[in-house]
Amino acid sequence: MAVPFDYAGGDGVDFEPFATFLSAEETTDWFQAWTGNGELDGDDFRVFGQDGSGGYAAFWLVRPSQPLADQPVVFLGSEGETGVVARDLGDFLWLLACGFGPWEAATSYEPAWTPRLNQELTAVAERFAPGRRRSPAAVIELAAQEFPEFDDTLMELCR
Numbered sequence: 001m002a003v004p005f006d007y008a009g010g011d012g013v014d015f016e017p018f019a020t021f022l023s024a025e026e027t028t029d030w031f032q033a034w035t036g037n038g039e040l041d042g043d044d045f046r047v048f049g050q051d052g053s054g055g056y057a058a059f060w061l062v063r064p065s066q067p068l069a070d071q072p073v074v075f076l077g078s079e080g081e082t083g084v085v086a087r088d089l090g091d092f093l094w095l096l097a098c099g100f101g102p103w104e105a106a107t108s109y110e111p112a113w114t115p116r117l118n119q120e121l122t123a124v125a126e127r128f129a130p131g132r133r134r135s136p137a138a139v140i141e142l143a144a145q146e147f148p149e150f151d152d153t154l155m156e157l158c159r
Contacts, residue, residue, distance in 0.1 A: 013118075015057065015101030017049040022056075030056065034076055036159040045074075049102070054078040057085075057102035062147075072147060075102035082106065082154055083140075084147040090129030091139045097122040100136045 022030065027042030045058040046068065055077035063071055069089040076082055083106030086092035095105055099115030115136065125133070134142075 013096070013099060013101040014051045014103050015049055015096075016051070017057075018047070022047040027058075035154070035157045037157055040157060046071075051075075051077070051101065051103040053103075055081065055103055059089075060084070060150075072143060073102065074150065075106040076154070077103065077106065082151045084143040084150045086139055087143045087146055090125075090132045091134065091143070093121070093125040093129050094133055095136055095139050097125040098136045105136065105140050 021027075024042065027045055027047050028040070029042075030047065031040055031042035031045065032038050044061050045056075046061065047056045047058040049057040051057075055075060057073060057075055059068055059071040060074045061068075061071050072084050072088065073086040073092040074082070074084050081103070083102075085100075085102050085105035086095055095101075097118055099117055104115065
């Protein structure tokens with residue numbers, strides 16, 4: 001995540017990766033506030049970035065005994081948007097390379113927005129996920145197919 005993201009005055013990717021994951025305490029505080037449920041913890045998430053409105057991108061730890069890079073990437077927006085945007089880190093890297101951030105992958109609110117290929121992020125994706133290039137639509141569709149209940153699962157936790 002050392003490659004900078006250019007928001008380009010609203011025409012680029014709205015994503016700010018963090019230098020480190022949020023702490024367990026910060027993640028729990030955020031997840032309780034997001035759901036309105038003070039009985040929850042944030043142990044199922046490793047938050048690693050945000051969009052301009054404060055929505056978070058995170059790994060969702062739902063694959064027991066699998067490394068972090070093999071966990072799905074999710075988006076939980078500040079306005080209640082949710083989505084599994086990639087099945088794993090490799091797919092997420094290709095989303096970024098193709099000009100999609102977590103918010104753009106989870107929502108379709110900006111019909112006039114056009115993604116822009118990022119050569120630096122393409123080089124990162126080719127290095128860390130060679131042979132895995134897919135279109136953003138395919139990445140998003142595969143994630144949604146594998147985890148169709150994500151939104152319902154989260155809404156059940158909300159108060």
